[in-house]
Amino acid sequence: MVFKSIRGTKDILPGESDRWLEVESTVRRVFRRFNYKEIRTPLFEQTALFSRSIGALTDIVGKEMYTFTDRGEESLTLRPEGTASVIRSYIQNNLGEAQPLVKVYYLGPMFRQERPQAGRLRQFHQFGAEAIGSPRPETDAEIIALTIQIYRELSITRYDLKINSVGCERCRPRYREVLTSELRKIAGSLSPDSQRRIAENPMRVLDSKDEKDQSLTAQLPLITDYLCEECRSHFEGLKSALAALRIPFRIDGRLVRGLDYYTKTAFELTSTELGSQDALAGGGRYDLLTAELGGKQTPAVGFAAGIERLLMVLEKIKGAGDTGGQPALYLAAADAESREWVLAQTMELRGEGVWVESDLLGRSLKAQMRDADRQGVRAVLVVGQKELQSGKGSLKNMMNGESKEVQLSALQQLFAKAL
Numbered sequence: 001m002v003f004k005s006i007r008g009t010k011d012i013l014p015g016e017s018d019r020w021l022e023v024e025s026t027v028r029r030v031f032r033r034f035n036y037k038e039i040r041t042p043l044f045e046q047t048a049l050f051s052r053s054i055g056a057l058t059d060i061v062g063k064e065m066y067t068f069t070d071r072g073e074e075s076l077t078l079r080p081e082g083t084a085s086v087i088r089s090y091i092q093n094n095l096g097e098a099q100p101l102v103k104v105y106y107l108g109p110m111f112r113q114e115r116p117q118a119g120r121l122r123q124f125h126q127f128g129a130e131a132i133g134s135p136r137p138e139t140d141a142e143i144i145a146l147t148i149q150i151y152r153e154l155s156i157t158r159y160d161l162k163i164n165s166v167g168c169e170r171c172r173p174r175y176r177e178v179l180t181s182e183l184r185k186i187a188g189s190l191s192p193d194s195q196r197r198i199a200e201n202p203m204r205v206l207d208s209k210d211e212k213d214q215s216l217t218a219q220l221p222l223i224t225d226y227l228c229e230e231c232r233s234h235f236e237g238l239k240s241a242l243a244a245l246r247i248p249f250r251i252d253g254r255l256v257r258g259l260d261y262y263t264k265t266a267f268e269l270t271s272t273e274l275g276s277q278d279a280l281a282g283g284g285r286y287d288l289l290t291a292e293l294g295g296k297q298t299p300a301v302g303f304a305a306g307i308e309r310l311l312m313v314l315e316k317i318k319g320a321g322d323t324g325g326q327p328a329l330y331l332a333a334a335d336a337e338s339r340e341w342v343l344a345q346t347m348e349l350r351g352e353g354v355w356v357e358s359d360l361l362g363r364s365l366k367a368q369m370r371d372a373d374r375q376g377v378r379a380v381l382v383v384g385q386k387e388l389q390s391g392k393g394s395l396k397n398m399m400n401g402e403s404k405e406v407q408l409s410a411l412q413q414l415f416a417k418a419l
């Protein structure tokens with residue numbers, strides 16, 4: 001029996017993991033600078049946490065969750081996203097007690113049983129942040145600026161930022177009524193998915209990817225025309241904060257996103273470098289979620305971004321390949337008697353912080369040299385009885401082919417300096 005990984009999951013192989021580390025460390029660095037602290041929540045939670053938060057009628061809850069019953073007969077679900085777990089933890093641990101605005105970030109795997117394709121996996125990875133406790137649009141602007149800063153630091157500067165306001169519990173019902181009655185008039189011509197959504201979530205019909213749906217709904221009223229005074233002025237506040245931050249954006253009255261917890265701000269960042277799964281990141285405000293999950297009503301806003309999609313863009317602009325660098329030094333043993341010295345010296349240099357490699361397969365000197373070459377090491381030192389007796393050896397710079405004589409006892413100094 002030969003085992004294979006599950007459809008929609010991927011191994012991150014040794015050559016690729018360096019780029020992951022690079023992305024993760026950039027992400028963490030930017031989060032820190034924006035003063036967001038990491039929160040780590042479990043990978044699985046009670047199923048009801050997600051259905052309550054994301055919405056029972058969404059695609060995620062309706063058909064994409066990995067849900068199972070454990071031996072205690074409890075229904076559990078692998079997290080399809082991070083926000084619900086963060087708010088659960090915020091309430092459970094009284095995080096709001098110590099400070100009025102709690103700024104947290106997370107980074108890790110999420111699980112959705114979608115149809116796998118380029119940029120869409122069943123186990124994928126997100127980084128995201130939540131700012132919990134502020135109703136002000138400057139907070140939404142900070143979240144958007146944070147998202148963009150991360151891409152900027154990774155040299156991704158071509159993206160499209162779309163923003164919208166999806167209203168609140170006061171203005172949305174009236175808009176939904178108007179929209180539903182308009183949609184009913186054209187229902188027969190809409191795609192089956194959109195027909196179903198008229199009753200479940202009419203705003204998502206406007207978000208349909210189906211071209212015929214798009215042209216049929218092109219003239220329908222948009223939520224932005226129905227916002228209450230509070231939502232309208234919040235949206236104005238966001239637009240002017242983004243302008244002050246010199247962040248270009250496009251207003252898209254059709255943007256509603258696939259999670260039901262949003263109120264007021266919704267936004268999405270898309271990349272022209274990606275195909276049909278072009279959403280790099282998305283987020284928005286969710287002022288009612290904390291109360292919905294049993295906590296005190298607390299305004300909040302956040303975002304999440306897919307790492308696999310970000311890496312696809314990076315590969316397009318920078319090319320594939322190993323970005324992890326190479327060992328600084330390869331110590332090659334010229335004869336069997338020198339192997340022990342090489343082993344000990346390798347460990348000693350590593351202890352000093354030098355990235356050094358030597359042979360563990362008992363290979364001939366020629367094979368060791370080939371290995372050093374394959375690994376792309378920057379310098380090679382061959383050590384045999386002659387070198388051990390004289391205390392000197394010839395260090396070959398593999399970048400330019402030059403050799404120079406060095407004291408064996410000075411290796412530490414030589415390479416520590418290069419660090």
Ligand code: HAM
Nearest residue numbers: 081083120121124279280281282283284302303304306
């Ligand atoms: P989301 O739009 O569902 O939002 O996901 C955010 C990002 O995760 C997407 O833009 C995409 O890059 C990536 N993503 C989602 N599904 C997949 C998949 N199957 N394969 C690969 N990448 C995927 C959320 O998850 C919200 N929790 C964001 C948020 C935080 N809103 C407020 N706070």
